[in-house]
Amino acid sequence: MQRLMLKFLYVVAALKYSGIRRDLRYFIRDNYYSRLNQIRFVAKDYFTKGKYKVIDFHGEFDQELRYVLPFAYWHYLNGTLAKTISSTNTKAFYFFSENHSELYEKRLWQAGYDYYDVPNMTHSPSFSFTKWARVPLKSHYRNKQFVFRKPILVIANKYNVEWDKPPVNFLDIPDLDRIVSTHKLNYQIIYNRPLSSQIVVDNSEIMDLNEHGWLRENHPEVILMNDLYEQHHNAVDNFNHLQLLIYANCDRFISMHGGTAALASYFGGINIILSHTGGGMEHHFNEYDTIFPALSGAKILHAKSTDELFQYLSAYY
Structure with missing residues (x-):
């Protein structure tokens, strides 16, 4: 039954989005099916409203932030959240969950x-x-x-490795030098690139x-998040907890494509996201104008190149 429904929904996606690439229609199909799947829970979500929902996820960090965490929070507000299950060091993200398992x-x-x-x-x-x-997250951790x-x-x-290829979306040392030299007088710059020992990694190998x-x-005027963690590790639960405390006090971000960009988009203000043309589905679906701003109301500026990133920095920072 599921297979037949997925085939039907692919046809619907093809008819509605005839101008989009054929392989991209599978993403649309899957989202259609995931929404239809929610029909099964109408009575529990809107009528009986007992604490029944168990949310269990250990996929990519970006996917969890964009889709899973807001879904869990909705169930919390709705009074239907029973338990959340995720990866190591995620309790701080699910602060609202009375029963969270890592x-x-x-x-x-x-x-x-x-x-689905x-x-x-x-x-x-x-x-x-x-x-x-x-x-x-911003108001809770401020x-x-x-x-x-x-x-x-x-x-x-x-x-890190992106799409099984060498790094694409990152700032190299000359880029960092230019940013710091230009903006250190007006901002306390905090640099954050977690080590593999500080976060739960997926298939994207972190490189040096x-x-x-x-x-x-x-x-030396730049504060490194890694150094902050060494200084305050006894006062915070883990590296993720520290990130949330720092980000909650910040209104200006520069972030990279993926989970890095999604997390920075949770805290309002302005987030300049470097996501080079040709990389990632966010470009094809215009998601920097839809789901990313929705995470907190942040102003999202999508830089398709490092040159465009510096243009945004000059105009907004």
Whole structure:
């Protein structure tokens, strides 16, 4: 029955989006099916409303932030959330869950396929916000501990394998030098590129950019998130908890394609996302104008090149 329904929904997607590439219609089909799947829970969600929903996910971090976490928060607000299950060090994201289990030590990108338990489960030209609620990470984690003389500018960089290829979306040392040199007078810059020992990794191997030592030597005024963690590890639950505390006090972000960009989009303000042309489904479905701003109301500026990123920095920062 599921197979027949998926075939039918592919035809619907092909008719509605005839101008879109054939292979991309599978994403639309899957989202259609995931929304239809919610019909099974109408009585439980809107009438009996007992705490029944168990949300279990260990796919990609980006998918969890964009689709799963807001779905879980909706069930919390609805009074129907029973339990959440995710990867190691995710409790801080699910602060609202009375029963959260960190069951998985590694994320598997394959776990996101055929995951039809949430109304939105993959890329799409449109999203359902019926059972999707903004998670107030900023207001919940705003604090007086990580406050500086100047407003914070977070550079959330990454340097890892993307789509089984060498790194594509990242800031190299010359880029970092230009950003820091230009903006250090107006902002307290906090640089964040987690090590593989600090987060739960998936199929994207983290590589060495050798920028941490370079920043310490050439721009000691920049605060490294890794150093903050060493200084405050006894006062925070884990690296993710520290990220949330820092991000909650920040209104200006530079982030990279993927989970890095999704997390920075949760905290309002302005988020410049570097996502080069030709990489990622977000481009095809215009998601930097839909799901990303929806995460918090942040102003999302999609830089398709490093040159465009610097143009945005000049205009907005």
